[in-house]
Amino acid sequence: MFETKSGVFFVAGLAFFAFAFLSNALVPHLMYRDLPEQTVAELVNGNLRYQFEDLAQRYPEPFQQVYGTPPAGDAADEWFDAKCAEALELGHDVYVGEGCWHCHSQFVRPVSNEDRRYGPVSESWEYQNELQRPVLFGTRRVGPDLCREGGRRSNDWHAVHFFKPTDLSPTSPMPQYPWLYDGASDKPNERGLALITYVQWLGSWLESYPYYEEYERLPLKDAELQAANSESGTGVAP
Amino acid sequence: MSAAISISPTAPATIDEHQLVDRPIIVAYFLAALTYMLVSLAGGFLMAFQLIQHNPLQGIELLSPGRWRMIHTNAIAYGFIANAFLGALHWAVPRLTFRPVFDRRLSWLIFGAWQVVVLSTAGGLMFGQAQALEWGETPVWIDPVAQLGLLLVAINFVAPIMRNTGPMYVTLWYFLAAFVWTFLTYAMGNFVPEYFVTGTSAGAVGGLFIHDLVGLFVTPLGWGMMYYFVPILLRKPIWSHGMSLVGFWGLAFFYPLQGIHHFLYTPIPMFLQYGAVISTIAVELVVATVIINFFGTLWGNGSAIVGNLPLRWFYTGMIYYFLTCFQCALQVTLTFQALIHFTDWVVGHAHLVMFGVFSMWLLGMMTYLFPRLLGVDWYSRKLSEWHYWLSAGGMLVMAGDLILGGLFQGWSWAALQPWEDSIAVSQPFWATRVIAGLAITGGQLAFMFNLYKTWQVSRHVRTKAAH
Numbered sequence: 001m002f003e004t005k006s007g008v009f010f011v012a013g014l015a016f017f018a019f020a021f022l023s024n025a026l027v028p029h030l031m032y033r034d035l036p037e038q039t040v041a042e043l044v045n046g047n048l049r050y051q052f053e054d055l056a057q058r059y060p061e062p063f064q065q066v067y068g069t070p071p072a073g074d075a076a077d078e079w080f081d082a083k084c085a086e087a088l089e090l091g092h093d094v095y096v097g098e099g100c101w102h103c104h105s106q107f108v109r110p111v112s113n114e115d116r117r118y119g120p121v122s123e124s125w126e127y128q129n130e131l132q133r134p135v136l137f138g139t140r141r142v143g144p145d146l147c148r149e150g151g152r153r154s155n156d157w158h159a160v161h162f163f164k165p166t167d168l169s170p171t172s173p174m175p176q177y178p179w180l181y182d183g184a185s186d187k188p189n190e191r192g193l194a195l196i197t198y199v200q201w202l203g204s205w206l207e208s209y210p211y212y213e214e215y216e217r218l219p220l221k222d223a224e225l226q227a228a229n230s231e232s233g234t235g236v237a238p
Numbered sequence: 239m240s241a242a243i244s245i246s247p248t249a250p251a252t253i254d255e256h257q258l259v260d261r262p263i264i265v266a267y268f269l270a271a272l273t274y275m276l277v278s279l280a281g282g283f284l285m286a287f288q289l290i291q292h293n294p295l296q297g298i299e300l301l302s303p304g305r306w307r308m309i310h311t312n313a314i315a316y317g318f319i320a321n322a323f324l325g326a327l328h329w330a331v332p333r334l335t336f337r338p339v340f341d342r343r344l345s346w347l348i349f350g351a352w353q354v355v356v357l358s359t360a361g362g363l364m365f366g367q368a369q370a371l372e373w374g375e376t377p378v379w380i381d382p383v384a385q386l387g388l389l390l391v392a393i394n395f396v397a398p399i400m401r402n403t404g405p406m407y408v409t410l411w412y413f414l415a416a417f418v419w420t421f422l423t424y425a426m427g428n429f430v431p432e433y434f435v436t437g438t439s440a441g442a443v444g445g446l447f448i449h450d451l452v453g454l455f456v457t458p459l460g461w462g463m464m465y466y467f468v469p470i471l472l473r474k475p476i477w478s479h480g481m482s483l484v485g486f487w488g489l490a491f492f493y494p495l496q497g498i499h500h501f502l503y504t505p506i507p508m509f510l511q512y513g514a515v516i517s518t519i520a521v522e523l524v525v526a527t528v529i530i531n532f533f534g535t536l537w538g539n540g541s542a543i544v545g546n547l548p549l550r551w552f553y554t555g556m557i558y559y560f561l562t563c564f565q566c567a568l569q570v571t572l573t574f575q576a577l578i579h580f581t582d583w584v585v586g587h588a589h590l591v592m593f594g595v596f597s598m599w600l601l602g603m604m605t606y607l608f609p610r611l612l613g614v615d616w617y618s619r620k621l622s623e624w625h626y627w628l629s630a631g632g633m634l635v636m637a638g639d640l641i642l643g644g645l646f647q648g649w650s651w652a653a654l655q656p657w658e659d660s661i662a663v664s665q666p667f668w669a670t671r672v673i674a675g676l677a678i679t680g681g682q683l684a685f686m687f688n689l690y691k692t693w694q695v696s697r698h699v700r701t702k703a704a705h
Contacts, residue, residue: 002483005400008411012490013418017454020494021426024446024514028506029439037436097366099304109503111576112652124505127437134371134431135441137501141580142289144657166291171658173289173668179299 038129041085043201047151047209051200052084055155055193059186066190084197091198092131094191098177105138106147106202119148119208126205143174148203158196160185258332263345265611267325268604270353272686274317275597277360279679281310286675289668300364308363308375314592315373315451317356322600323459324352324391327413329607330466331395334410340397348390355384372448374427381428388424392417408482412462415490419454423447438505445506445514446497452591453493460596461485461528463603464552468535471549471606472542477534481527488524492517502575515570522567529560547622551602554630558594558637562587565641577652582667583644590637593678598629601685608689614699617691621684628681636674643667 001007056063056070067083070076095101107122108114115121126147127135138145153161160167163185165174180192188196203209287293288303295301328345332338339345355376362368362377369375376384396417399410406414427447431440465482469475476482495517502511536543536553543550565587568574578584605622609615616622643664650660 002487003406003411005406005414008406008414009418012411012415012487014422016490017419017422017494020446020497024495024498024510025426025430025435025439025443028442028510029435031507032437032439035437094366096370097305097368098302099308099368101370102304102307102372105580107504109576109579111503112648113654114651117651117654122505124438127441127505129436132437133433133435133440134369134374134444135437136370137441137444137504139372139500139580139584141651169658171291171661173291173661175288175293175303176297177302178297 032124032128035125035128040089040130041081043088043129043131043205044081044084045204047204048088048197048201049080049084051151051155051204052087052197053080055196058155059159059188059193062182062187062189062193066193087194087197088131088201089194090191091194091196091201094180094195095198096136098195100146101136101138103140103142103174104144104146105141106136106145107138108145108147114145118145119203120206122147143172146199146202148206148208150200150202150204151209155196155200158199159188159192162188162192162195253336255333258336258338260328260332260339260342260345261611263342263349264325264328264607266349267321267328268608268611270349271318271321271325271600272604272682272689274313274321274356275682276686278310278313278318279675279682281306281308281313282675283672283679285310286668286672290665290672299366305363305366305368308368309360311373312359312363312375313356314597315456316359319456319592319596319600321352321356322604323456323463324348326463326600326603326607327395327459330409330463331398331413334407334466335398335402337398337401340394344390344394348387348394351383351387351390355380355387358383369428369432371427371431371444373451374431374444374447376428378432385421385424385428388421392421407465408476408479408486409462409466411486412458412465415486416455416458416462419450419458419494423450423454427451441501441504442498442506442510444497445500446494448500449497450494453489453496456592456596457489457493460599461489463599464532464556467548467603467606468532468552471546471552472535472539474535474539476531477537478531481531481534485524485528485531488521488527492521492524496521496570499570502570502572502579511572515572518570519567522563525560525563529556532556547619547626548602548606551598551605551626554626555595555598555602558590558598558633562590562595562637565590577648578644579648580651581644581647582640582664583648586637586640586644589640590633593629594633594637598633601625601629604685608692612692612696614692614696616688617695618688621688625681625685625688628677628684632674632677632681636671636678639667639670639674643671 001011056067067087070079108118108120110121157168161169161174162177163181164176164178165172167185177192177195180189180195181187182189284293284295284301284306285303288296293303328339358380359376362380363375367377369378396414399406399414402410423446426443427450431443431447435443465476496514498506498510498514499518502515532553533556543553569578569583569587605616605625643666646663646667647660650663
């Protein structure tokens with residue numbers, strides 16, 4: 001067996017590989033098979049809706065250009081949910097395509113004081129959704145972990161930061177992303193709005209959201225939005 | 239060269255070496271490999287200059303350091319290492335089996351297809367179409383083509399191996415297994431976590447993939463080549479056949495079991511994490527036997543590595559291999575992980591493996607093979623020496639620098655210092671890395687210039703012969 005073609009091909013090549021795959025990949029899959037996998041639409045929650053509507057307030061023209069105007073009355077709620085899911089999905093694609101995940105991890109470990117810096121240690125159910133195909137654990141932190149980032153900073157902060165990180169954090173080695181804007185940091189384009197939505201989503205499913213900053217709801221200027229929110233009860237931060 | 243032919247007892251009485259080995263395709267693969275080496279270096283520099291806040295090409299979408307970081311890693315794995323290995327396989331497999339590859343037209347089809355795969359990967363990444371798995375970023379639409387290409391590669395090289403009667407030399411164990419493993423690994427990484435599993439389980443598969451790509455594609459091909467070239471260059475057999483057996487079967491069993499060690503302290507079940515840690519430490523013992531075997535082979539001929547440049551490349555790579563595996567046995571423990579995970583320590587480790595070991599072996603093979611492919615000796619021995627010293631020295635500095643820098647980053651984070659402090663503490667290490675990178679690049683440019691001049695000489699010799 002040890003020096004024959006069939007031994008090398010079947011035992012080393014196929015059998016050992018299969019053994020490793022079954023024990024290391026199939027076992028966790030079976031263990032977590034009862035955790036439901038959430039769709040993108042199911043991932044939209046009150047916290048995220050709040051941030052998304054906040055984007056509509058702060059960047060009315062770019063927002064309208066990309067998503068149009070919300071319908072009046074009850075339909076607004078559904079409309080915002082749908083657009084928010086759309087933004088979240090595109091934001092994820094931008095996050096992946098720009099390689100954000102090569103410098104920012106998305107899991108908090110139970111060691112090295114990480115729960116004190118970032119928030120609660122990551123758990124398996126948090127990753128059971130469509131946006132974790134493949135999972136965005138990450139392997140390197142040039143910048144901080146982002147899985148508890150949502151709600152810590154305002155949409156304005158993110159808009160300026162993605163446009164030119166050194167304006168907010170002078171020693172930041174993070175690259176600029178001007179192509180997510182139409183020329184200025186207060187004019188995020190479709191991808192820009194989507195990426196901000198995605199980052200604000202990270203950790204929005206936890207009660208501890210937002211973890212760091214005191215977080216106050218902004219007065220919504222638009223009467224229709226206000227009406228839609230008070231009726232649906234969403235869009236209010238916990 | 240003649241030593242290789244005496245390995246198998248099934249050698250036909252007379253054999254035309256030029257009919258056996260397709261030389262032009264080896265040259266084509268090596269030139270493609272070196273081109274991607276330059277692409278990879280360019281990507282590395284974009285990111286390296288970005289980190290020290292001196293990126294002159296800031297704000298250009300298609301040259302974004304984030305995207306080019308992915309091109310950097312993909313170009314070295316699929317562009318340089320895969321192409322160079324395919325070239326070297328076209329030299330080694332026919333000589334070990336006394337049979338040409340399955341079909342020479344298929345060889346060129348594979349060559350073309352593989353360049354399409356690598357170029358489309360680079361292009362797709364440049365235009366922001368990545369998938370979220372390291373080395374699996376390959377855009378969705380290229381995956382099936384790459385998978386088919388790997389199948390054809392396996393057919394082309396496994397055919398002569400299967401037709402070979404008589405005992406199989408160690409190299410062929412590694413090659414045969416590598417063709418199976420590479421195909422399976424690519425399929426596992428590029429389809430399973432994207433389409434079949436999600437979340438934590440996808441993390442487990444992703445860990446297996448990034449690990450197996452090194453362990454089951456690059457490593458067996460690399461060691462297979464070492465078992466082939468080193469005895470030829472030293473003109474003596476491998477020291478211990480038993481140890482060769484231990485090395486191969488130890489790798490085959492333990493290597494595939496380690497992938498999860500890339501994601502320790504994640505929500506992946508703890509018993510699987512422990513399993514990965516234990517298999518990793520086990521494989522370091524196996525590695526030690528392989529290293530002992532090769533140094534046992536060198537024993538008594540140590541001075542050969544002074545004069546014989548390819549041999550020096552090979553043994554330097556082996557020393558780096560031992561260092562990086564020893565490093566791995568330490569860093570894989572949960573104690574070390576708490577400190578060094580997410581830091582440049584790991585980046586240093588990755589560079590030591592992919593450049594310090596496998597790229598250096600492949601550059602050594604090119605140093606050995608180009609004179610044989612072109613029919614003339616190297617234009618300048620001095621340039622070859624510069625190539626070696628700048629590569630080996632630059633790599634040592636880069637790896638040492640990043641490994642050390644990683645410790646400081648880890649301590650800064652654990653001490654809950656503001657994030658900016660961990661950036662500030664990294665700056666001198668990042669600056670040193672740029673300098674080491676420049677040295678390595680200088681070495682490769684010296685090599686390429688030397689190659690160009692050698693080719694000129696060979697052309698001159700050929701035209702003279704024609705007259």
